[in-house]
Amino acid sequence: MTNFPFAIVGFDLDGTLLNTLGDLAGAVNYTIGLEGRAPIPVDEVRPLVGGGSRKMLAKALEVTGGALPASRIDELFPRLLEYYEAHIAIETKLYPGGAQMLDSLASRGVQLALVTNKLEHLAVKLLGELGLSDRFYTIIGGDSLGPNTAKPRPDTLLEMRRRGVAGRAAYVGDTTYDTGAARAAGLPCVAVSFGFNDLPLAELGATAVIDHFDELIPTLERL
Structure with missing residues (x-):
């Protein structure tokens, strides 16, 4: 399916993709x-x-x-x-609907990225233990680009764009670190209500909010 509006969809890790x-x-x-x-x-x-x-x-x-x-x-x-x-993957797991959502995006030809403030080696280890590493074309941590480049700065999201295919990109997160970085990088940001929200949902500054991963693809199609 080639008419999906985004070529790249990036995800935060803690409180967005995984309940850690x-x-x-x-x-x-x-x-x-x-x-x-x-x-x-x-x-x-x-x-x-x-x-x-x-x-x-x-x-x-x-x-x-x-x-x-x-x-x-x-x-x-x-x-x-x-x-x-x-003890990185004892209780950690995908949020409900996460696997199906990733499958659906991949079936639409979307490149999936993981951009987190977690240290890169920990993100890589966690995704590997959960069998998720191969789903992402890039894994970028808060330390991947050096000091003072983590979200809410836009650096890691701009690097996500640089490493990926040409086309529109969107980001999915749960905190003001995510919405702030996306805004600074010029990307729409979908916030998940089930994550580690650091402000009330209406104050996160997200482009849209979803309550379940079943809602992500329809929401992205509307953006």
Whole structure:
């Protein structure tokens, strides 16, 4: 099918394509436990996600007893990454309808990209463990292009365009990091209501909002 309006569709990872909340919460609670902090209920980890793992850790420390100096966060951060990498796909899974949605886009000749603020090697490992790597022509992490290039900057989405075929592109995300990056890159952004939304849906700045992946292709066709 060649009349689909987008040649490329990119996806955020955490809270958009995959429900990673349980495994992220496990890593966060392990790490703050090293500071004697009480664990955070899984649902309360949700608003901490979106800006990358280090920012997630810093926010978790803030809400469990107060911020720590950047030097101490620098010491704790590798411990979080080590724990998360060792437990990366215990609870994580595609959101409902995700596999069928990816199949439907691919059947329309759409190139699929994964653009996340997660470190690239962790994104690659996670997708590999879930058997999803081959679905994406490129996997771009928050560190792939160097420092200060992660969303909400547009750099990683512009790189997604550069690596892909010519034609229109759209992005799918769940937070203001995603909508902000898409806006700066000149791309429409569809937000998922079931993700780790950091603002009320009406305030995310998305081009459209969906409640289930069954709605994505019809929504993209209307954009």
